[in-house]
Every structure is written in structure tokens, then in C-alpha cells.
Amino acid sequence: MHRLLRILVAGSILWSLPAHGAELRIGLAADVTSMDPHFLGIAPNINMAWHVFDALTHVDEDARLIPGLAVSWRAVDATTWEFRLRRGVRFHDGTELTAEDVVFSIERTFQVPNGQFRTFTQRIVGKEALDAHTLRLKTATPYAMVPYDLNSVFIVSRKAAARSGPEDFDSGKAMIGTGPFRFVRFARGDRVELARNDDYWGAQGGKSAAWEKVTFRIVPTDPARLAGLLSGDLDAIEQVPTADLPRIRRDARLQTAQKVSWRTIFFHLDQQHDRAPGLADKAGRSLARNPFRDLRVRRALSKAINRQAISERLMDGAALPASNLVSPPVFGYAPDLKPEPYDPDGAKRLLAEAGYPDGFAMTLSATNNRYVNDEQIAQAVAQMLARVGVRARVEVFPINAYLPKARKHEFAFAMLGWGSFSGDLALRTLVATPNPERGFGAWNWSGYSNPKVDELLERGFASVDEKRREALAREAMRLAMRDYAVIPLHHQIATWAMRKPLAYAPRTDEFTFAHRFQAR
Amino acid sequence: MLSHIVRRVLQSFGVLAVMSLLVFAAVYAVGNPMDILVNPQSDQDEIARATAALGLDRPLLEQYFIFIKHASTGDLGRSFAFNVPAIGLILERMPATLELATAAMLIAVLLGIPLGLWAGLKPRSAAGRTIMAGSILGFSLPTFWVGLMLIMVFSVWLGWLPTSGRGSTTNLIGIPVSFLTLEGLRHLALPAANLALFNVSLLIRLTRSGTREALQQDYVRFARAKGLTETRIVGVHVLRNVLVPVVTVAGVEFGSVIAFAVVTESIFAWPGMGKLLIDSINVLDRPVIVGYLCIVVTLFVAINLFVDLLYSWLDPRVRPGEAR
Numbered sequence: 001m002h003r004l005l006r007i008l009v010a011g012s013i014l015w016s017l018p019a020h021g022a023e024l025r026i027g028l029a030a031d032v033t034s035m036d037p038h039f040l041g042i043a044p045n046i047n048m049a050w051h052v053f054d055a056l057t058h059v060d061e062d063a064r065l066i067p068g069l070a071v072s073w074r075a076v077d078a079t080t081w082e083f084r085l086r087r088g089v090r091f092h093d094g095t096e097l098t099a100e101d102v103v104f105s106i107e108r109t110f111q112v113p114n115g116q117f118r119t120f121t122q123r124i125v126g127k128e129a130l131d132a133h134t135l136r137l138k139t140a141t142p143y144a145m146v147p148y149d150l151n152s153v154f155i156v157s158r159k160a161a162a163r164s165g166p167e168d169f170d171s172g173k174a175m176i177g178t179g180p181f182r183f184v185r186f187a188r189g190d191r192v193e194l195a196r197n198d199d200y201w202g203a204q205g206g207k208s209a210a211w212e213k214v215t216f217r218i219v220p221t222d223p224a225r226l227a228g229l230l231s232g233d234l235d236a237i238e239q240v241p242t243a244d245l246p247r248i249r250r251d252a253r254l255q256t257a258q259k260v261s262w263r264t265i266f267f268h269l270d271q272q273h274d275r276a277p278g279l280a281d282k283a284g285r286s287l288a289r290n291p292f293r294d295l296r297v298r299r300a301l302s303k304a305i306n307r308q309a310i311s312e313r314l315m316d317g318a319a320l321p322a323s324n325l326v327s328p329p330v331f332g333y334a335p336d337l338k339p340e341p342y343d344p345d346g347a348k349r350l351l352a353e354a355g356y357p358d359g360f361a362m363t364l365s366a367t368n369n370r371y372v373n374d375e376q377i378a379q380a381v382a383q384m385l386a387r388v389g390v391r392a393r394v395e396v397f398p399i400n401a402y403l404p405k406a407r408k409h410e411f412a413f414a415m416l417g418w419g420s421f422s423g424d425l426a427l428r429t430l431v432a433t434p435n436p437e438r439g440f441g442a443w444n445w446s447g448y449s450n451p452k453v454d455e456l457l458e459r460g461f462a463s464v465d466e467k468r469r470e471a472l473a474r475e476a477m478r479l480a481m482r483d484y485a486v487i488p489l490h491h492q493i494a495t496w497a498m499r500k501p502l503a504y505a506p507r508t509d510e511f512t513f514a515h516r517f518q519a520r
Numbered sequence: 521m522l523s524h525i526v527r528r529v530l531q532s533f534g535v536l537a538v539m540s541l542l543v544f545a546a547v548y549a550v551g552n553p554m555d556i557l558v559n560p561q562s563d564q565d566e567i568a569r570a571t572a573a574l575g576l577d578r579p580l581l582e583q584y585f586i587f588i589k590h591a592s593t594g595d596l597g598r599s600f601a602f603n604v605p606a607i608g609l610i611l612e613r614m615p616a617t618l619e620l621a622t623a624a625m626l627i628a629v630l631l632g633i634p635l636g637l638w639a640g641l642k643p644r645s646a647a648g649r650t651i652m653a654g655s656i657l658g659f660s661l662p663t664f665w666v667g668l669m670l671i672m673v674f675s676v677w678l679g680w681l682p683t684s685g686r687g688s689t690t691n692l693i694g695i696p697v698s699f700l701t702l703e704g705l706r707h708l709a710l711p712a713a714n715l716a717l718f719n720v721s722l723l724i725r726l727t728r729s730g731t732r733e734a735l736q737q738d739y740v741r742f743a744r745a746k747g748l749t750e751t752r753i754v755g756v757h758v759l760r761n762v763l764v765p766v767v768t769v770a771g772v773e774f775g776s777v778i779a780f781a782v783v784t785e786s787i788f789a790w791p792g793m794g795k796l797l798i799d800s801i802n803v804l805d806r807p808v809i810v811g812y813l814c815i816v817v818t819l820f821v822a823i824n825l826f827v828d829l830l831y832s833w834l835d836p837r838v839r840p841g842e843a844r
Binding site: 031033034036039040041042112113114116117118119120122152166167170187188189190191217218219220221223224227228230231232233234369398399400401403404405407418419420425429434436437439440442443 | 550551552553555556557558559560561562563564565566567568570573574598600601602603604609612613668671672675676679682683684685686786787788789791792795796799801802803804
């Protein structure tokens with residue numbers, strides 16, 4: 001019996017040793033639905049596409065635009081952009097990248113059935129390849145965001161992807177890109193296997209990655225993903241649950257990497273309607289006016305929230321109190337805005353001034369499966385509001401039921417999280433006056449409308465001078481935040497955990513890139 | 521016998537129609553899938569365009585009739601999230617679930633029946649009592665928790681088995697299976713054990729009570745009086761009678777194991793149909809949800825039919841055509 005046990009224990013040690021050095025096994029938190037890089041614009045799919053494909057423009061770890069397949073770009077005139085392609089870039093099948101592949105990729109975004117990437121290409125009205133490595137793109141009206149939008153358009157090989165459907169990408173037939181990894185295998189719901197591209201243009205003579213082989217395992221259940229790391233099935237995992245952070249830090253075999261994410265958590269307050277669902281006085285009678293339309297009430301609610309306590313205790317330090325709609329490294333962040341200090345007495349005074357000395361009752365809506373600790377945050381905020389006399393009833397929904405309700409304006413005070421690689425893009429979607437023709441305010445659940453903010457954004461998007469655009473974006477951010485268009489809560493801090501001696505260079509866009517893991 | 525089968529098949533079509541309408545309406549009531557699936561950066565026009573492209577802006581009944589029209593030709597629609605035909609998606613995942621469910625039922629039968637028999641034959645022995653106590657645990661512990669404990673003990677502490685996933689598969693007549701390699705079996709072991717636990721307990725209890733009942737029967741006493749060996753009494757006379765209800769329950773349970781493998785598949789990241797269903801519900805991927813349920817209902821009907829046939833073979837008294 002003892003001998004048997006010894007054999008088993010010895011066997012277990014053999015099994016738990018990390019696999020040979022050239023292979024990396026990463027546990028992903030969300031399912032990759034398709035390999036087609038022009039189909040769904042959801043993070044897991046995009047994360048995978050970045051391994052096999054490139055775009056004309058890339059973003060660095062702070063979400064700032066840097067050259068990708070294009071070495072440079074400039075505005076020839078107000079409606080024409082010229083991109084110079086990198087020379088000598090080869091697809092995985094050996095053919096050279098030319099402007100034709102770029103034109104084909106832009107056109108393909110319109111042809112994929114139910115594809116969602118036309119959002120980034122629909123403003124381009126003309127495409128002209130001046131030569132094999134120079135491309136001119138025209139827009140109907142001045143539009144500064146073309147280089148940003150093209151960061152979302154993956155360049156596929158025209159030769160491999162012509163007349164191919166989503167199935168050809170899933171099978172690998174059309175999975176020919178220029179990225180740091182070649183596609184090997186996609187087992188839906190289970191794993192994606194990649195192999196290093198030794199001819200990667202970004203490697204500059206060296207190796208594109210420390211790993212010859214990479215396996216992404218899809219393990220959405222948090223405890224199972226962590227168990228995979230602890231047992232040695234996985235070398236690294238993303239989205240570490242905050243509650244497990246202390247335990248991982250105590251474990252000598254593991255280490256973590258953290259970076260402030262571009263995802264900001266905030267509350268939308270209905271400022272549009274005279275009556276909003278769930279608003280009442282404490283006896284349950286409906287209110288004569290919607291209190292959220294009063295700036296003093298919005299400020300009072302913001303002052304009532306103890307952001308420091310939420311970030312430090314509820315999030316175990318994995319959050320940064322927010323004053324902006326985008327996090328500090330991101331373009332357009334206004335550094336002069338400071339997070340609202342916790343001031344319950346000031347909040348009470350403001351509420352009394354606004355005519356609510358006894359507070360009121362409201363419903364606080366939130367998700368329970370989308371953002372880190374979302375439901376607990378909602379509960380904590382409700383308790384903080386209770387301290388200044390506002391009785392908030394918390395109702396939570398899974399994201400699939402939550403978003404449709406929010407779009408139908410069924411929430412008066414609702415949590416949302418947003419990641420954007422520039423402040424003006426976030427403002428355009430979240431607080432600009434809703435206007436379908438210009439694509440403004442698609443997620444403006446507050447119904448906030450400030451012509452001055454709209455105008456600053458318009459001017460910024462029409463300006464091809466980045467410095468000026470950033471100044472305008474900051475000004476718009478200041479205006480919207482001083483109006484409490486929304487109440488910002490915190491920026492999430494993304495966490496990766498890995499077995500030593502691995503190290504990860506984290507990114508603010510939360511992507512998990514195999515080529516950013518190193519064995520130290 | 522034939523008319524019996526025909527009647528059952530017709531009934532199942534009715535069930536399918538009612539079920540699909542209910543599911544259709546329920547998913548419709550939750551909301552527009554495009555609100556979740558659309559790229560967050562897209563504007564209102566894009567959301568409206570995507571919604572219209574999938575026909576989701578039309579009235580519920582119209583959408584349902586379009587679905588029925590296509591379904592009658594075997595086309596259950598394209599998945600909103602995967603952009604491939606729903607039926608293919610489900611069938612692609614089916615072998616993983618069937619393999620897991622079969623392994624779980626095998627474990628349940630191979631452990632549950634002998635243990636139940638033992639507990640029934642020697643109810644007052646220490647072993648008998650231990651088996652019964654264990655079966656209570658198997659009944660009452662939640663699958664989710666047991667799954668995590670199995671991972672903690674066997675993968676994290678002991679390091680014997682992998683934590684999750686299916687590992688590499690080999691092709692058996694074109695179907696990917698895990699059970700042919702040691703690697704695959706190691707991946708299969710924990711999820712199958714987790715899924716089997718409830719049914720092991722169920723079969724222990726059924727077999728035990730069946731055995732105790734049978735032992736009191738006249739035919740057993742008569743067999744004893746005739747001087748038959750204990751092995752023959754238990755192995756033939758008792759077991760055969762005990763097996764009739766056990767087969768029925770095991771059959772029905774096989775259906776449930778397939779349908780409710782969801783929890784186990786989620787914990788162990790097993791790429792089966794159940795996990796596909798959960799993922800699809802999360803994004804309101806209606807073609808997959810409806811398709812999955814249609815297939816599961818069909819499976820249930822088929823299994824029940826098979827159980828009926830097996831039942832009549834085990835117990836001649838219930839042969840439908842031969843009732844006197």
C-alpha cells in the first residue's frame with residue numbers, strides 16, 4: 001500500500017512539472033466564438049485575431065496609436081488619408097503584403113454575413129492604391145478617426161480569403177495573416193492552438209515570441225481556471241478573481257501582473273424624463289419631478305460614494321477611483337479632474353438645498369455577471385446612499401437581460417462599464433446627444449444633452465491635428481464630468497496570474513497576448 | 521408494436537412544436553440579442569441594421585413562422601454568435617456530451633447496481649450501512665461543489681488528473697472521442713465521476729430496496745427450498761426482477777444526464793452541448809437555444825421509446841401487442 005502511494009505521488013510530481021519550455025498554455029476567461037476577424041467585435045475574438053493578423057495601425061500597452069502594417073500615415077487634405085505600408089511583410093503562406101490586401105480586407109468587412117466591422121469602415125467612401133505600398137482612403141466629410149478605426153480592421157490575405165466564409169476561417173483554410181503566430185487548430189469551446197511565425201516583421205531579426213507553440217484553453221469558470229493554474233495544467237490565466245488575489249500572492253510558485261484597464265465603471269442617471277422608473281418618496285408616492293435633473297442631486301449622490309473604500313476593500317486593490325470616463329493612460333484623459341472626495345455631510349446639505357431634506361427612494365440597477373464584483377459594488381453603493389438618506393433598492397440582472405432593458409430606458413440609475421481607446425470616442429458614445437445620423441450617443445442612457453459638449457466633439461473629430469484633438473477631448477470631458485453627465489466610480493485593474501518564472505507585460509486594453517509573456 | 525411506435529413519434533412532433541414556440545417566445549421576451557452581440561462602438565444605425573439583417577425586428581409570430589418554414593427543411597438557422605449553422609454547431613458538440621453521459625451512466629450502473637445489491641443482501645452489515653450513508657451524501661451534495669472539490673483534491677493537491685478540458689481526441693469512424701487514449705481517459709475521469717455521483721446513489725437505493733423486496737417473495741423462498749445455490753438465486757432470480765425498474769430509471773436518467781450535463785460541463789470546461797447551451801443563453805443566441813432543445817427533446821423521446829422496448833423484453837407481461 002505504501003509502495004503504491006509512493007508510486008502515485010512520484011507520478012503526480014512528474015505530471016505537475018511544467019511542459020517543456022517552448023510551449024505556453026494560457027487559460028482564457030471567455031469563449032472565442034469565431035476565427036473570422038471580420039465577424040463579431042467581441043473581446044475574446046479580437047484577442048485571438050491579434051495573434052494571427054495585424055492591422056494598419058496598432059496600439060501600445062497604454063492604448064496609444066503606433067504604426068502597425070502601416071509605417072506612417074498623414075492627412076493629405078481634410079477628407080483624404082494616405083497610408084504607407086511596411087515593405088517586405090509576408091503572410092504566413094509566403095506571399096507579400098500589398099495595398100490590394102488592405103483594400104480587399106476593408107471591402108470584406110461589408111461582405112461577411114452579419115459582420116460587425118463595417119462600423120469602422122463605413123465612413124470610407126473611396127480607396128485608391130497609388131502603388132503596391134501606398135494607399136489613399138477618402139471620407140465624405142472631414143474625419144480624424146480613420147487611423148483609429150483602422151486599428152480594428154484586421155488585414156487578411158486576399159489570396160487566401162477571397163470567396164471564403166466564416167467556416168473557412170474556423171477550419172484554418174483562410175487563417176492566413178501577417179501576425180506573430182500561425183494558426184494551427186480551433187476546437188470550438190475548448191481551445192485554440194497556435195505556432196510561432198518565425199518570419200514575423202515585428203521581431204526585427206529576433207524571435208516574435210519565446211514560445212514555439214501556444215495553446216489557449218477556454219475555461220470560463222473562475223475556480224476551474226485558477227485550479228488549472230495551481231495544478232500546473234495552465235501556465236498563465238487572465239481575469240483573476242479579486243477574492244483570490246491574496247492567496248495567489250502568498251503562493252511562492254506564482255506571480256501576478258497588473259495594469260489599470262481601460263474599462264471604467266460608472267452610473268448612468270436618467271436626466272431626460274420627468275418621471276423615471278423606481279423614483280419615489282420614502283412613503284412610496286411618486287415624485288413630482290425627477291431629482292436627477294437637478295445638478296445638486298447628482299453631485300450629492302457622487303459625494304455620497306466612498307470610492308476609496310470600494311477600490312481598496314471590495315476590489316482588493318484591483319481598482320482605481322475614477323474622475324474621468326477613460327483611465328489615466330488613455331488619449332483624452334483630463335488629469336486635472338480629481339476623483340470626488342467622500343463627503344456624506346456635504347451630500348446631505350446638497351440634497352436639502354435641492355428640496356430633498358429627507359432624501360428619496362430609487363432603484364439601482366446593475367449587472368451580476370459582467371464586471372468585476374458588479375453585484376457587490378451595487379450593494380455597497382446602495383448602503384452608502386442610505387447613509388445620506390437616499391434609499392436605493394438594488395436590482396441585478398445577467399447581462400443578456402440587462403442591456404435590452406437599459407436600451408428601453410427601464411432604468412433610472414444604472415451601472416455600466418466601458419473601455420475606449422480615446423476620451424472623445426467614449427464621450428461620443430456615452431454622453432453626446434443621441435443622434436443616429438452622426439452616430440452620437442448610442443449608449444447615452446442618461447439622456448444627457450449639452451450642445452457645447454457635442455460641438456467640442458464634432459470639432460475634435462474633424463481635426464487631423466492630434467494635439468488639438470486631445471485638447472478638445474479634454475475640454476469636453478471636463479464639461480461633461482462637471483455636469484455629472486454620469487457618475488464615474490472606478491477604473492478596473494486587470495490582473496493576470498502565472499507560474500514562475502513567467503512574466504507578463506500587461507496592456508491597458510486587457511488583451512492577453514502570448515507574445516508578451518516571457519520566461520525570466 | 522408498430523402502431524405504438526408511430527403514435528409515440530407523432531406525439532413527439534406535437535411536443536416539439538409546443539416547446540419550440542415556448543422557447544421562441546421566452547427568448548424574444550428577454551430582449552434583442554443584438555444589444556449584447558453588437559460591437560460596443562457601433563452606433564444606433566448599425567444596431568438597427570444588424571437587427572434587421574437577422575429579421576429580429578419583425579413581429580414574434582412572423583419570426584416563428586419563418587423559423588418553422590426553415591426548420592421543416594432541416595435548417596434551424598445560423599448562430600448569431602458563431603456565424604455557422606446552429607444544427608452543425610450542436611452536432612459538432614454532441615459526441616463530447618454523449619461520451620461524457622455514457623461514461624457517467626456506465627460508472628453509475630457498474631457501481632450502483634453491485635453496491636445496491638450488496639446493501640440489499642446484507643442490510644445490517646457495516647458495509648451495507650456505509651454504502652447507504654454514502655448514497656445519502658451523493659444525493660444531497662450539490663454537483664457544482666462536488667466538482668470543485670474533485671478538482672481541488674485530484675488535480676490541485678494530488679496532481680493526478682487534469683483540471684479541465686477534453687484533451688486531445690482520436691477519431692473513431694469520423695467522430696472525435698477521448699476514451700481511446702490514456703490522455704483522453706484522464707480528462708474524462710473527473711467530469712464523468714462528478715456527473716455519475718447522483719446516479720450512483722440513485723441506483724444504489726433502487727437496487728437495494730428492490731433486492732430487499734425480492735428476497736421476501738415466494739419465488740425466492742421456493743428457489744431456496746428447491747436447493748438452488750445462493751449465487752443462482754441472487755444472480756438470476758433476484759437480479760432479473762430488480763433490473764426492471766432499474767432499467768426504466770437508468771434510461772430516463774440517461775436523458776437527464778445529457779440534458780443536465782450543463783453544470784459539470786461548465787465546471788470542467790468540457791466542450792459539450794450543455795456548455796454550448798449556457799454560452800448561447802448568455803448571448804440570447806436563439807437558433808442555438810431552440811435547436812439544442814429540439815434535439816434534446818428528440819433524444820428524450822428516443823430514449824423513452826428504447827426503454828419501453830427493453831422493458832418489454834425484460835418483462836413479458838408488459839409487451840403492448842401481446843396483452844391479454
